[in-house]
Amino acid sequence: MNFTVDDLDLSVIPFGRSLSRYMIYKEGPTKKRADKGRLAVSLTSCAGQSALLHILPGSEGEDISCECKASPDQLRLFYSGGCARFAIGDTQVLRISANAALRLVSAPYTGAREREDGCFEIEYDCGDRLTFAAIEGSMARSGDSTLVFEPDRETGLFEAAIHESKEPCLRFESYIPFDECAQDALEDYNEWLARYGECFPEYEETRRLAAYLVWLGVHKADEGNSDSYLKNHVIYGRLVGDCKAEAWEQPLHAMAMLIDEGATEYYTFNMFAYQREDGLIPSSCNESGAIWNGVQPPLYGLLLMLAAHTGNDATTSYAPLSRYTKWWLENRFSQKVGLPYYLPGESCAPLSDETDSDGSPLCTPDAATWMLLVTEMLGKTAAAAGKPEEAELWTGLRQRIYGALMSRLWDGEMFCARNSVTGSRVDSDSAAMLLPIVMGGRLPERAVDKLAAQISKRFVPGLGVECKPGSGIAFLPHQVFLSAGLYSNKKLQISQKIARTAFERAKKYGFVLTADKNAAFSSEWETAAAGGLMSLVNML
Numbered sequence: 001m002n003f004t005v006d007d008l009d010l011s012v013i014p015f016g017r018s019l020s021r022y023m024i025y026k027e028g029p030t031k032k033r034a035d036k037g038r039l040a041v042s043l044t045s046c047a048g049q050s051a052l053l054h055i056l057p058g059s060e061g062e063d064i065s066c067e068c069k070a071s072p073d074q075l076r077l078f079y080s081g082g083c084a085r086f087a088i089g090d091t092q093v094l095r096i097s098a099n100a101a102l103r104l105v106s107a108p109y110t111g112a113r114e115r116e117d118g119c120f121e122i123e124y125d126c127g128d129r130l131t132f133a134a135i136e137g138s139m140a141r142s143g144d145s146t147l148v149f150e151p152d153r154e155t156g157l158f159e160a161a162i163h164e165s166k167e168p169c170l171r172f173e174s175y176i177p178f179d180e181c182a183q184d185a186l187e188d189y190n191e192w193l194a195r196y197g198e199c200f201p202e203y204e205e206t207r208r209l210a211a212y213l214v215w216l217g218v219h220k221a222d223e224g225n226s227d228s229y230l231k232n233h234v235i236y237g238r239l240v241g242d243c244k245a246e247a248w249e250q251p252l253h254a255m256a257m258l259i260d261e262g263a264t265e266y267y268t269f270n271m272f273a274y275q276r277e278d279g280l281i282p283s284s285c286n287e288s289g290a291i292w293n294g295v296q297p298p299l300y301g302l303l304l305m306l307a308a309h310t311g312n313d314a315t316t317s318y319a320p321l322s323r324y325t326k327w328w329l330e331n332r333f334s335q336k337v338g339l340p341y342y343l344p345g346e347s348c349a350p351l352s353d354e355t356d357s358d359g360s361p362l363c364t365p366d367a368a369t370w371m372l373l374v375t376e377m378l379g380k381t382a383a384a385a386g387k388p389e390e391a392e393l394w395t396g397l398r399q400r401i402y403g404a405l406m407s408r409l410w411d412g413e414m415f416c417a418r419n420s421v422t423g424s425r426v427d428s429d430s431a432a433m434l435l436p437i438v439m440g441g442r443l444p445e446r447a448v449d450k451l452a453a454q455i456s457k458r459f460v461p462g463l464g465v466e467c468k469p470g471s472g473i474a475f476l477p478h479q480v481f482l483s484a485g486l487y488s489n490k491k492l493q494i495s496q497k498i499a500r501t502a503f504e505r506a507k508k509y510g511f512v513l514t515a516d517k518n519a520a521f522s523s524e525w526e527t528a529a530a531g532g533l534m535s536l537v538n539m540l
Contacts, residue, residue, distance in 0.1 A: 001510055005208045008070040010039070012510070013209075013525065014239060015070040017185050018192060018218040020091035021164060023239060024075055026068075027051070039068065039077065041094070041104075043128055043164060044219065044236065044243050052107050052124055057084070059101035059148050072212060073186035089181025094162040097178040099151055102158075104132070106145045119171050120147060128164060133171040135159040166222065189215055195260040197537040203503045207537065210530035213511055214253060217527035219245070221287075228287045231273045233266070236286070237526050244286040247271045249528040251299040252477060255484075256534035258306055265317070268303045271296075272320040279320075279327035294343070297366070298328060301373030302438060302481075304381070315385045318378065322390075325374050329397075334420035338404035339363040340371045341420035362426060365415040366435040368405045372398055373439065405436070406444075413450060431458070431467050431474040437485030452491045455482055459494060464501045476502065476513045480532045487539045499536040506533050 003009040014023040021043040040051030057064040057079035066079035075086040082100025089095055096102070106112075112122045120132040120141065132139065137158025138150045151158045159178060163169045176184075193211045216239055221230040234245035235253050254267040271281045274290055282290035300321055334341050341361045379394035408423075409415050415433045417426040436443060437451045458466045460473070465482055467474040474482075479502050486495035511529035 001206075001209070001507060004205045005212045006071045008212075010068060010070055010075075013213060014216070015075045015086070016216045016239075017072075017088040017091060018188060018215045019220050019233070020088050021219070021222075022088055022094050023216075024055070024070075024086060041162075042240075043126075044239065052128070052130065054105045054107075055084075056103040056105060057081075057100070059103065059150065060142070071186075072189035072215075073182040085178065085182075087178060087182040087185060089176050089178075089184055092164050093172075093175075094164070095175070095178050095181050096149070096158075096160045096162070098149070098158055099156050101151070102149045103142075104147045104149070106147075108145075112144075114141065117171055121168065127166060129166060129168065131163040131165070131169055131171070133161045133163070135161060135175050166227070192218075195257040195263050196534045197259055199503075199537045199540050203507070203540070206503055206507045207534065210506070210511060210533050213239075213525060213530040214527045214534070219286075229285060229289045230287055232270055234270055234285065235267065235527055235531070237284075237528055239525075239527075244284040244291070245271070246284045246528065247281055247296040248299065249531070251303045252480070252528055252535065253531040254303055255306060255480070256531050256537070258538065261307075264303070264307050268300060268307070269317050269320065272317075272324070275320055275324065279323035279325075281324060295328070295332060298325065298340075298370040298374045300324075301370060301375070301377045304377035305373055306484075308377070308380075315381055318381045318385055318387075321374070321381075322378060325371075325378060328371065334361070334363050334418075334423075336423045337363040337408055337418050337420055338400060339408065339418075339420075340367045340401075342367055360422075361420040362417045363409070363420050364417045364432055365405065365409050366432045368401060368409065369436045369439055372401045372405065372442075375401060402442070406447075410447060412446075414454065429468050431465060431478045431482070434465075435478070435481055435485070437489065438481050440485065440488035448489050448491075452486060452489065452494065455486065456494050459497060459501075462501065462504070464498060464505070473514075476529050476532045480535045483536055483539045495539050499539040502533055502536055503540075 008015060010024065010026040014025040016023045023042050023044065025040055027038055027040050039055040041053040041055065042051045055077065057066050057077065064079050066077055068078070069076045073087065077084040082098060084096060084098035084102050087095045106122055110123045110125055114120050118134065120139065121129065123129045132147055134149065136155065137152040139160065140148050142148050149158050149160055161175055189212065192215045193208060196207065196211055199207050214235060217236045218233055219230065219236055220233050222228040235250060236243050237246045237249055250271055251268050254264045257263040257267065274285055275281050281296065282292050283294050283296060284291045328340055332340050341363045343361050344359050375394050375398040379391050379398060382391035382394055408418055415436060417428055418424065419426060434451055434455055437448065437455070455465055458469065460466060464473045464479050466472065479498055483495045483498040511525045511533065513526050513529045
């Protein structure tokens with residue numbers, strides 16, 4: 001990457017703000033346009049569609065060449081005759097301030113009208129509505145799809161506000177000064193950045209950019225949409241394309257924020273706000289609803305284990321986590337093997353998708369590891385909450401899972417998987433077989449040494465740990481968990497090699513979950529990759 005968070009490349013990563021759906025980005029060249037593309041405005045919910053607006057300097061005629069500079073606080077557009085600035089103060093209001101004329105060209109829409117209060121309103125096919133209000137200077141409609149903003153003749157400035165909502169909304173009686181909006185956004189970004197640990201100076205710009213990407217991904221219930229499914233803050237996996245919050249990604253973000261007790265607990269358990277009565281949580285959700293096409297890997301024990309080292313109190317999470325774990329025990333637990341299993345193709349599989357299978361449900365060492373840590377932490381939490389009988393039940397279950405893991409899946413040299421129905425052994429060289437390293441000192445020293453040696457053997461300088469020997473690099477979360485496990489077992493050299501390599505690749509290629517991808521386009525960047533990378537700060 002050849003840009004920083006203080007000078008964003010809008011063709012790669014958009015300008016926006018946490019909890020806001022506004023995105024301003026630069027479109028690529030088209031057959032009709034040989035230039036670098038125009039600035040476009042979209043909303044997260046419309047990200048898979050065309051832009052809602054295009055920003056054009058000047059009041060009429062041919063497009064005027066312009067340059068832009070974007071940072072977390074504001075976007076500046078420089079062009080012949082002046083400069084236009086954009087900022088997001090109120091998360092549903094995009095502010096514009098300029099000293100020269102500017103045009104906003106709308107995409108096709110369902111309906112448009114000029115209102116008696118001087119505002120202009122457009123409703124788009126996707127159901128979103130934009131309301132344009134002139135604060136200073138003039139706003140006029142030109143043709144069917146263009147709004148022209150002109151500076152006030154006396155002050156030489158114009159200011160405008162764009163409100164986004166599902167329902168008609170009124171202009172404000174007064175607006176916060178533009179500079180205060182920009183300052184508020186900058187302070188909000190800096191507060192988010194402070195949730196992550198510090199790193200070496202050579203990775204600081206990558207760290208700040210990763211924090212910005214995650215910050216953009218934070219979404220909440222749309223205040224102007226009474227039908228919004230969201231109940232709390234979630235972190236979307238992508239900003240364009242398939243925009244939704246993946247349940248398994250939320251704990252990965254929490255893992256990166258261990259120095260902030262409140263944020264760690266919040267993003268570990270935010271998806272439990274959507275928990276069903278039977279204990280299951282959705283695979284993903286967004287404003288439109290939830291998807292229940294599978295179960296999620298029970299990573300919560302790992303997060304509670306890590307958070308316990310920082311003194312976090314997890315007693316408030318006991319009841320929903322207990323229900324969730326019981327769902328696993330009732331619906332994804334093999335009595336034949338004595339361990340939890342995954343169904344092939346289930347949405348929990350991102351952390352186990354390279355395990356060899358003939359289509360049968362598999363008891364894998366990673367699933368067993370997550371369940372062991374969950375039951376262990378539930379036992380400790382129940383004891384702390386004054387529930388001795390429940391603590392005894394969880395502790396006993398944890399011991400049985402550990403016994404089955406070591407007797408059924410460990411052969412003294414490596415871990416394997418087992419068919420959940422027949423109990424037959426399934427050998428695999430997937431990186432998922434190495435994930436029990438995250439248990440730290442719970443494993444016998446010989447097993448730790450064997451796993452560390454296998455991980456070291458698979459490490460490829462400049463790339464990371466291979467998913468399978470000779471078949472590509474492991475999923476970034478695998479890299480995170482392996483590095484964390486090695487670090488907790490005092491295998492510092494290889495742990496730090498993995499962490500440094502992930503940072504080096506991010507510096508070069510951007511934030512992608514699959515390390516083989518060398519593309520750095522906003523449509524391929526994922527907040528989980530940025531959050532996972534921030535988790536590795538703790539290992540540097």
